[in-house]
Amino acid sequence: MTDIFLIMFAAILTENFIFSRFYGICPFLGVSDKPSTALGMGMAVTFVMTLSSAATYAVYYLLLEPLGLEYLKTIAFILVIASLVQFIEMFLKKYIPTLYSSLGIYLPLITTNCAVLGAALVNIQEQNSFVESVAFGFASALGFTMAIVVFAGVRAKMQFSDPPKAFRGFPILLIAASLAAMAFSGFSGMKFS
Amino acid sequence: MEMLKEILTPAIVFILLGVLMGVLLAVATKVFSVKVDERAEAIGSVLPGANCGGCGYAGCSALAEAIAKGEAKVSACTVGGAEVAAKVAEIMGVEAESAVKMRAQVMCSGTHDNALKKYVYEGADDCAAAARLGGGDKMCPVGCIGLGTCAAHCPFEAIVVDNGIAVVDPKKCAGCGVCVAHCPKGLIKLIPAEANAWVGCSCYDAGRLTRTYCDVGCIGCKLCVKVCEAGAITVDKHVAKIDYNKCTFCGKCAEKCPRKIIKL
Numbered sequence: 001m002t003d004i005f006l007i008m009f010a011a012i013l014t015e016n017f018i019f020s021r022f023y024g025i026c027p028f029l030g031v032s033d034k035p036s037t038a039l040g041m042g043m044a045v046t047f048v049m050t051l052s053s054a055a056t057y058a059v060y061y062l063l064l065e066p067l068g069l070e071y072l073k074t075i076a077f078i079l080v081i082a083s084l085v086q087f088i089e090m091f092l093k094k095y096i097p098t099l100y101s102s103l104g105i106y107l108p109l110i111t112t113n114c115a116v117l118g119a120a121l122v123n124i125q126e127q128n129s130f131v132e133s134v135a136f137g138f139a140s141a142l143g144f145t146m147a148i149v150v151f152a153g154v155r156a157k158m159q160f161s162d163p164p165k166a167f168r169g170f171p172i173l174l175i176a177a178s179l180a181a182m183a184f185s186g187f188s189g190m191k192f193s
Numbered sequence: 194m195e196m197l198k199e200i201l202t203p204a205i206v207f208i209l210l211g212v213l214m215g216v217l218l219a220v221a222t223k224v225f226s227v228k229v230d231e232r233a234e235a236i237g238s239v240l241p242g243a244n245c246g247g248c249g250y251a252g253c254s255a256l257a258e259a260i261a262k263g264e265a266k267v268s269a270c271t272v273g274g275a276e277v278a279a280k281v282a283e284i285m286g287v288e289a290e291s292a293v294k295m296r297a298q299v300m301c302s303g304t305h306d307n308a309l310k311k312y313v314y315e316g317a318d319d320c321a322a323a324a325r326l327g328g329g330d331k332m333c334p335v336g337c338i339g340l341g342t343c344a345a346h347c348p349f350e351a352i353v354v355d356n357g358i359a360v361v362d363p364k365k366c367a368g369c370g371v372c373v374a375h376c377p378k379g380l381i382k383l384i385p386a387e388a389n390a391w392v393g394c395s396c397y398d399a400g401r402l403t404r405t406y407c408d409v410g411c412i413g414c415k416l417c418v419k420v421c422e423a424g425a426i427t428v429d430k431h432v433a434k435i436d437y438n439k440c441t442f443c444g445k446c447a448e449k450c451p452r453k454i455i456k457l
Contacts, residue, residue: 037250063210069203076210083214087221094225109252160377162321 007132008139017115017140018147019184024115028148029173031106038152042145044106046138049119051088052081053137056120057130077120078112085111115144151180232284233261239280260285295368295383297351297361299376301337302393302454305357307408308336319345324377332406335378335395343372343381389442390435393454397430411454417446 017023024045031041056077064070089107092100110116119140123133154176163172237257250256250265259265260281267285268278314323314330320342323329329338337358344352344359351365352372361372363386373381380395392411396403400412413431425439426446433455435446447455 063206067202067206069206072203072207075207079207079210079214083218086218090218090221090225093227097227106252106255108254160321162317162319 004132004135007128007136008142011136011139012143012146013184014187014190015140016143016147016184016187017118018144019181020188021118022181023118024113024144027109027113027115028144028151029177031109032148032152032155035149035152035156038148039145040102041106041109042141042148044103045110045113045115045144046141047103048081048085048088048107048110048113049116049141049144050134050138052084052116053119053123053133054130055080055084057123057128057133060124073124074117074121077117081116081120082111115140147180151177154180230258230261233258235284236260236281239277239284241277295370296363296366296386297368297370297372297381298384298391299337299343299352299359299361300380300382300392300395301333301335301358302409302456303331303333303336303358303407304355305339308333308357308410309406321375321377329378333396333403333410334398335380336407337380338378342375342377346371346375385437387442388435388437388440390440390444390447390455392433392435393456394432394452397432399431403431409452409454412452414451416449416451417455420445420449 011017015021018025018028027041027045032038059076059080060070060073064073064076069076085107089100092103092107119137122140123136126132126136128136155173158172158176161172167175233254234257237254240253240257242253250259250269256265256269260267260269267281267287309332310330311327311332312330314326316322316326318340320329320338320340323338323340328334329336331338339354339357339359341352341354341359344350344354348371349365349367351362351367352359353362354360359381361381366386368383368386370383373383378395384391394407394409394411396407396410398410400410400414403410403412411432413428413433415428415433417433418426418428422443422445423439423441425436425441427434427436433446435455
């Protein structure tokens with residue numbers, strides 16, 4: 001039980017997907033305009049990452065490993081995750097339209113998102129058990145959500161700032177992101193044993 | 194034989210996996226099909242499909258839905274430009290520009306000559322910077338700072354700063370609203386392009402106070418309210434406001450205004 005908490009804590013803070021692993025930077029910079037859209041994106045990522053962690057675990061240990069095809073896991077994962085997301089999207093559209101309207105528009109964006117694939121691959125690399133995998137996927141996505149929502153707040157403030165002309169727009173965004181990443185590097189010294 | 198097996202196994206496994214997923218999704222499409230707004234789908238097909246997020250929405254389909262609902266402008270796609278905007282406008286059945294043509298208007302008349310200043314500003318040549326020093330150099334809390342941040346951002350070069358206030362050239366103004374977002378005092382408003390009467394003041398101070406620092410500030414005397422036959426003018430927080438949905442552009446308010454702030 002403690003192991004799972006440690007994995008989740010590390011996934012949210014010390015090994016934050018955006019700020020220390022640098023996965024999922026594209027949605028991080030693209031969809032962090034408003035805190036509300038950022039939250040929607042974060043929720044969609046949480047949803048998909050948790051489910052895909054479970055699905056890829058099953059594919060790896062039930063299909064790839066017995067056949068000795070571990071080296072093809074990246075391709076298999078992309079295939080499975082993309083299909084899974086498409087399937088979930090259609091399912092939600094039909095049966096849970098309210099959830100679809102809040103998540104649905106973000107789902108196609110993250111079908112082959114590097115953060116989602118990254119979570120699956122890290123799970124295999126760390127040899128996590130099934131429960132650990134799902135917990136890791138969920139917690140990583142929570143960390144992602146936190147990062148993107150916090151950054152959306154920073155961006156909202158930044159609209160009123162007046163940087164030098166050369167830094168306006170995207171450059172200052174990258175600088176702000178790097179400052180946030182530096183702040184998160186403070187967590188990296190934490191060790192649990 | 195061993196090598197053949199090594200090549201064939203993954204090939205077969207992946208073909209099966211792919212076919213399985215394909216069939217699953219094909220079935221799911223049929224089983225889970227729902228009706229969607231046709232316009233949203235049509236708009237989605239003319240958008241570039243790059244899902245860049247440049248418009249501020251999560252992707253092209255999100256923008257398409259927002260346009261279909263009327264939440265976003267038909268020209269919201271920054272990548273597609275005018276070409277895509279025209280196609281989207283065709284689907285939505287509107288003109289590429291908004292149905293009522295608008296123009297920007299700076300709601301202030303306080304030039305160097307008729308509005309007092311509280312200090313001499315010597316700083317960055319930008320309204321946003323000046324606005325942070327006590328809200329700008331004018332005594333008026335909502336006076337035009339006149340450093341031309343709006344003019345610098347205007348894509349059509351329709352704004353010039355003349356004697357301390359920004360002036361929009363109605364002939365050049367396309368009503369895009371970029372300046373509205375950049376004015377730190379929130380002074381620029383979009384009004385219908387054919388509107389001939391507008392209130393050249395936004396000052397919410399009481400008339401007695403306004404008189405002390407500005408010769409052309411609205412004092413909230415309500416003469417315009419009384420003279421307006423259409424009932425389009427209201428005075429809220431000591432400043433007159435024209436409701437362009439009701440305004441008949443008769444011009445009587447402009448004649449009556451004792452401070453000559455309502456202009457034609």
